[in-house]
Amino acid sequence: MSSNKESDMQNQAARGWRIWLVLVLLALIVAAITSKLFSLYTNEQEFLRSQGDARSLRTMLIPAHRGVISDRNGEPLAVSAPVATIWADPLKSDLQHAGLTRLAQLLEMRPHDLKAELSANRERRFLYLKRQVTPELAEKVEALGVTGIHVDREYKRYYPSGEVSTHLVGFTNVDGEGQEGLELAYNHSLRGEPGRKLVLKDRVGRTIKHIRSLQDADPGDDLQLSIDLRVQYMAYREMKAAVDVHKADSGSAVVLDARTGEVLALVNQPSYNPNERSGLNTSALRNRALTDLFEPGSTTKPFTVAAAMMSGKYTRDSIIDTSPGYIRVSGATIKDHRNYGELSLTGIITKSSNVGVTKLALAMEPDSVRNMLSNVGMGRDSGTGFPGERTGVLPYLNERQRVERATMSYGYGLSTTLLQLAQSYVPLAADGVFRPATLLKQTQPTAGTRVMPPGVAPQILDMMETVIGPTGTGRRAAVEGYRVGGKTGTVHKASGGGYAADKYVSVFAGVVPVSNPRLVIAVMVDNPKGQEYYGGLVAAPIFSRVAGGALRLLNVPPDKWPESSSSRVAMQ
Structure with a gap:
């Protein structure tokens, strides 16, 4: 009887020790997970966000083609030409990148001024560098692969008849919104609705893969005027x-x-x-x-x-x-x-x-x-x-x-x-x-x-x-x-x-x-x-x-x- 009791006591002791071992191991695992989570939340949060951003799927806007304004015989009075916008994410910009000097040349800036501007806006996430550049220039900028430098596609309004019909037609601003004349009066129907697409971007923000279209761009309506x-x-x-x-x-x-x-x-x-409004006298705007x-x-x-x-x-x-x-x-x-x-x-x-x-x-x-x-x-x-x-x-x-x-x-x-x-x-x-x-x-x-x-x-x-x-x-x-x-x-x-x-x-x-x-x-x-x-x-x-x-x-x-x-x- 005594030997059986001793054996039972030994078995209970062994079970108790194994339970405590399991509990200790679980506690250590929980502590390790908690410690890692704390580390990720504090020390590595910015790194993980940047890596996630660099490797995540993004929804991009597809600019809508603004409607053409023409005369009664179909001669164009206002058309939209494809252009691009160069912008920077100063927080992510690599100021030591070898391509910055060439980028400054392409943007007709001095390298020192470009670096100074990026450095002065270091806490910002968006900064225009140059708007409405040619598609050819945009391709050269993209080829440099400078971290934090991005290219967006858009349209620029051009007026073939210039000052001859401008009081009727009006003009748009740099964002493509009508500001004067019939460009303003019919802005809603002319501008259309932008589309959306799902893309995959690399670590420097370049689009590397088109996943699928979410919504096609709806081009603006054309407008035909009565003038000859x-x-x-x-x-x-x-x-x-x-x-x-x-x-x-x-x-x-x-x-x-x-x-x-x-x-x-x-x-x-x-x-x-x-088409050239620098130094414009506002009195000339009146129709x-x-x-x-x-x-x-x-x-x-x-x-x-x-x-x-x-x-x-x-x-x-x-x-x-x-x-x-x-x-x-x-x-x-x-x-x-x-x-x-x-x-x-x-x-x-x-x-x-x-x-x-x-x-x-x-x-x-x-x-x-x-x-x-x-x-x-x-x-x-x-x-x-x-x-x-x-x-x-x-x-x-x-x-x-x-x-x-x-x-x-x-x-x-x-x-x-x-x-x-x-x-x-x-x-x-x-x-x-x-x-x-x-x-x-x-x-x-x-x-x-x-x-x-x-x-x-x-x-x-x-x-x-x-x-x-x-x-x-x-x-x-x-x-x-x-x-x-x-x-x-x-x-x-x-x-x-x-x-x-x-x-x-x-x-x-x-x-x-x-x-x-x-x-x-x-x-x-x-x-x-x-x-x-x-x-x-x-x-x-x-x-x-x-x-x-x-x-x-x-x-x-x-x-x-x-x-x-x-x-x-x-x-x-």
Whole structure:
């Protein structure tokens, strides 16, 4: 019995010793694991992160191709070219790498400056070195294999027509986001959506394997404008030359398709090159034809005459006595250049009589002229969607505001943009049907809105043709081979609560050819400083050259033949 007890006690002791041994071993293992975990979490954390980063799968963005902006004939106005961005991870950059000197040369930097910049930003994880470099340069940088130096692919916007169409097209910033013009207005649809792909990178951050595509890049939508680049170039050339000759502060011209309201050309001076914007004068950024307001002056007189005819009180042959060349209205004196005596409505437009349109306006309902101007688009948003476009000012007038009603009849006391002025002449070219101006190519013309009874607008257009005749104020707007109807305007510039005596805005707006209107053109020159400042001497010749060039480019047949040719045809 005693021996059995001793044996049992020995067995229990052995088991207890083995249990304690196992427990001690387990404790040592736990301690070792804990110690290693602590070491990994503290001393080796940065090393493990870098190794994991260097050997992990990464999701990369695939840049989306921005949509092309083109003219109505498909000529590119804004395109995206592939480029690359060189950037650094200063924290990981190897400042002793042999390739840094060559990298600095490729980036057109001094090696010392490159190392100093990386060293000064040592705690950062991202630093641009150079943006929008050529793909060839990017490949050379990648081949160096410098630790911490990376290359991203992207696109750079390029504008083939440069300063000629920049006020319409606008430009993007270095990140490809629209900043001005239609690039800004249609930024969302143009930019598209970037894609994503899964890649494997090596320890220096280079992509070594494409795993799979996660999402394809969705390119931006293309945008086709209404402008004809040929007409745009020609109009720009003429406006630039005219502003230089007359030493003007600025100038603008708008060419519309009379049948659709499409903008075929829109140019401004001064301009700028969107491909090279260093040292850019911000005043050159304005699309003055859509953002700058001015009083349209006598270019509104055809609408006063149209309102008079629509009132039923007058016909084109009605006689208005403008003697003695001035009229007193509520203590204010309104003058003509001289005493024109008795004038028909046609004569009022031919001679641009302030007295004549004042008498017409005061004989009608107080809101007649204002309603007519509103119906043809003045004081209202044109609907082009262009950023910063102004609506102008067209005040409501009551019966007691006789002076204001009088001045509105000849284009003072209201303000408009040049695009609005051009747009207002579309009904005169379309037998009284108003179509809003558009910057986008139209597949078919809009239905339009009738703002004049049939037959009134053609009569007004015939009256406006006399302005270009031998006794009119716009003789220099004539275009050889074509009948032209238009109206001059010479407006004193507002200054200090009144009007400057020696600063003017020269304006001309017209329709061509009169027999079958195809183009509406408006020209404005701000503050010409030469000897000539009248609209008929400054703006009308620009109209003539722009209209003549556009008609030839668009192959519009002539509608005015020399009398000698007509006589020979009749004799035959």
